[in-house]
Amino acid sequence: VYGRKMEEDFEPVLERRIHYFTNYGEGLWHVAQRDIMWVRISKDAFAKGFRLKHIGEILFAKFKSEFSAIVDRVQVTIYSDEEKVKEMRETARGYYQKRDDRLKELRDEKVDTFYSCTLCQSFAPTHVCVIAPERVGLCGAVSWLDAKAAFEINPHGSNQPIPKEGELDGVKGQWKSFNDFCFNNSQRSIENVNFYTIMEYPMTSCGCFECILAMVPECNGFMVVNREHSGMTPSGMSFTTLAGTIGGGAQMPGFMGIGKSYLGSPKFVPADGGLGRLVWIPKALKENLRPLLEEAAENAGLGKDFVDKIADETVGTSGEEIMSFLEEKGHPALTMDPLM
Structure with missing residues (x-):
């Protein structure tokens, strides 16, 4: 996109709208964000002539019409060559990291306003995401700065300011x-x-x-599973089954969707014991987030080696299977107050 009034801070705002705009197409389905999104085209849509280029036409038209105040020109290129896609993905990941790094100095206590995001209410009519400086939207793609910028672009859009007023419980938030x-x-x-x-x-x-963050009562802690992991988890369910259970705008104690970067936040479920409650995580995700987790563990006084105390699927996929590992490693969750 190009625009005389376009700013770098607006890029993630427009990027997230790809999800919203793609779902305008009949027979089109888009979910998630960044480099883990899924897109499906129905057989009926294909039979009626829908092709990949039409996704580009939808995005072109919607960006021009809804962001005309900041966008003057739009070009959409869809890559299908696997090697080129991998190359572009690495470029995109560099931008994702840059965006995430901007948030490191922001603190919930230093602001008097959080922001809402209701972009996903077409899928989940009762869902309201509240985005704080130390808690990215559960999609992982909308930060507090992004929501603030989105409100500046469109004061009547899905990102609205919510003043922090009337504290009822400072510990639970x-x-x-x-x-x-x-x-x-x-x-x-x-x-x-x-x-x-x-x-x-x-x-x-x-x-x-x-x-998805979920409790593992046998281990007095929490597990987390990412969208890319297809195996079983200590909750007794895979990611897909869990998603079908807790998604759609449900409020389910002990279970919640989160963004990956939230695992490294000082405000990662602090009322429940924070990062020290994490007892299981898929190995690939653990290695991918290792620098973030090690820094967060050190800041929380858990020690850099805490990450190696967290079980993964190579240890087991049930609470019973991972318990001996946690005991051997001296995992802090085992000595915390009972979750239930």
Whole structure:
């Protein structure tokens, strides 16, 4: 895209709209974001003549019409060559990292406003995402800075400011203003939301989450599974089964969709014990996030070697299977207060 008023801070805002705009097409289905999104084209749509180029035409038209104030020119290129896609993916990941790094100095306590995101309500009508400086949207693609920029672009859009007013529980993270906003924008179905725990009134989940955080009661801790992992987990369910259970705008204590970077946040479920509660994570995700997790563990006083105390699928895929590993490693979750 090109525009005389276009700014680098607006790029992730427009990028996330690809999800929204693609789903305008009949027979088209787009979910998730960044480099892990899925797109499906129905057989009926293909039979009626729909081709890849038409995705480009949809995006071209919608970006020009909805962002005319900042976008003057649009060009859409769809790559299908695997090697070229991998090359472009690495370029994109560099931008993702740059965006994530901007948030490192921001703190929830230093701002008086969080932001909403209701972009996914076409899939999950009762879901309201609340984005804080230390908690990226569960899709992983909308940060507090992105939501702030989106509101500046379109004050009537899906990202709205929510003042932090009427603190009800500072530990669990509950404010009256957030409860009121979520209630009024969830078809009056979600009355209370805690932002620093998943055990009581957790934030709702749509279907675009990068990961799912779930309790493992046998181990007195939590597990996390990412969208790319297809195997079984200690919850007794795969990612797909879990997603079908907790998605759609449901509020389910002990389960919640999250963005990957939230695992490294100082505000990672602090009321539940924080990162020290994490007992299982897929090996590929653990290695991918190792620098982030090691830094977060050191900052939390858990020690850099904490990451190696977290079990993965090579150890086991049930609470019973991983318990001996956790005991051998001296995992801190085993000595914390009971989750339930």
